[in-house]
Amino acid sequence: MKSIFIDEFFDMTSTTTSLKTNPNVSVDCVVFGFDVEGLKVLLIEQRPVGDTLGQLALPGDLVLQNENLDQSAKRVLKELTHLDGLYLKQFQTFGDPDRVSNVKDQEWLRNFRDDPAARVITVAYYSIVKMENYQPEAASFAGKIIWQPVDQVPDLAFDHNKIFDTALTRLREEFELKNIAFELLPEKFTLSQLQRLHEMVLGVDLDKRNFRKKLKMKTGLVALDEKQTGVDHKPAQLFKYKPRKHA
Amino acid sequence: MKSIFIDEFFDMTSTTTSLKTNPNVSVDCVVFGFDVEGLKVLLIEQRPVGDTLGQLALPGDLVLQNENLDQSAKRVLKELTHLDGLYLKQFQTFGDPDRVSNVKDQEWLRNFRDDPAARVITVAYYSIVKMENYQPEAASFAGKIIWQPVDQVPDLAFDHNKIFDTALTRLREEFELKNIAFELLPEKFTLSQLQRLHEMVLGVDLDKRNFRKKLKMKTGLVALDEKQTGVDHKPAQLFKYKPRKHA
DNA sequence: CAAACTAAGTGTATATTATACACTTAGTTG
């Protein structure tokens, strides 16, 4: 292995390639969760603190050497929250040199980065899940995990507010085009539940009849021979999605 | 400045942060060009070679320490091709560990990367310009620059074929929504020229009357008091865009 | 200078899609 002084190493790179340097690269995951109360986002405390909650952030960590970006996002999310098997979509990469400036826990930050002098460029992913199917558990080294309503997101570490806002916009755009509601409802669900999902994600009210009219045109929905049970009103017809595959 | 052996440096990082490493981060630019012949893409030879053309690639280079990603894309494109002032849109980041494997010029590759052991993660941008307004000139250290028709793109270095295909798909999607045809036509242009532009980018034929009907609804187009000159048929009315701003 | 050529320019009818809107029905609860 080459053996040179590290300051020489830096000099060498800076002479041959000017100011080029190796940044840290991370992935961050914006996981939206859906339940009866509405649309929420998964946030973590960067590490355990006492009684008051530490600064919150999106779950994220550095990319490892031999994994691709999609794999990295899956792994990081699983390590931090034990969530697995969800569909994560890459949507944008954030690389402002000072995006690290809003981290209050400087000790945590020094530990997070390989090289304290390096900046961190982050590749951002989003996903949306049904909360009751995906109950996160904090990793031992991490702090608390919370589901925060999307209209009450506090000041986050790094530029994570910007990342979150971008993700929500993109989620809504995608949602109007193709349904990415794979995991958002019980296996068997009613059309009203599906409509409420759309209303919550898009943040609008929809007309029941028009909503159902559009559904009829789209494929992918299968009526079952079953009815809803345990409700104090006329039970609704149950449906399921035609099975689809994800990597 | 810290002064330690570089192999120790690598060991240190690998013990404190497991397999984490600092990849190289680059930007790549997919610049589409439009002229009477159709839609083309800007490719460069990685460095000058003799009579036969070396392997082609999208223009790209490593990100510098104190620039954000958008700035980096602008700078790199300018350094390699002297193209400046175009609107570059980030669309996806590519980070497969082996995306470097299709580079035939290994010597060039060693020189390109800071650290030969590191992988290269690249943030990809696209743009579209009117070719006659933007005539690229190769940098002294680079090889030839060519405009290649989008349906005749050869085997490119890295995973640049994949990046190119993704860019073309995204360009077409964007183009149908909002017009990003800021720079694609002469300052004064006819509606037929505008229609041909759309047909070339989207790869379809459009109906003249319906095309114009839709145009009327959209703002941003201003009829001039002038007519086309120097054509061997009925001269067309000239139009211009309402001025718009880019960063 | 007339005929032939070229692309410009223009409107209507039809089909598709989006929206607005209110009552009846089936089951549950008290």
Add this chain to the structure above:
DNA sequence: CAACTAAGTGTATAATATACACTTAGTTTG
């Protein structure tokens, strides 16, 4: 059995998208 709740259903109207062909203005050619 009366009251309650959400399920379920259709039609009329508006907006948008598509299909389609002839006349016009200027240029070139014989």
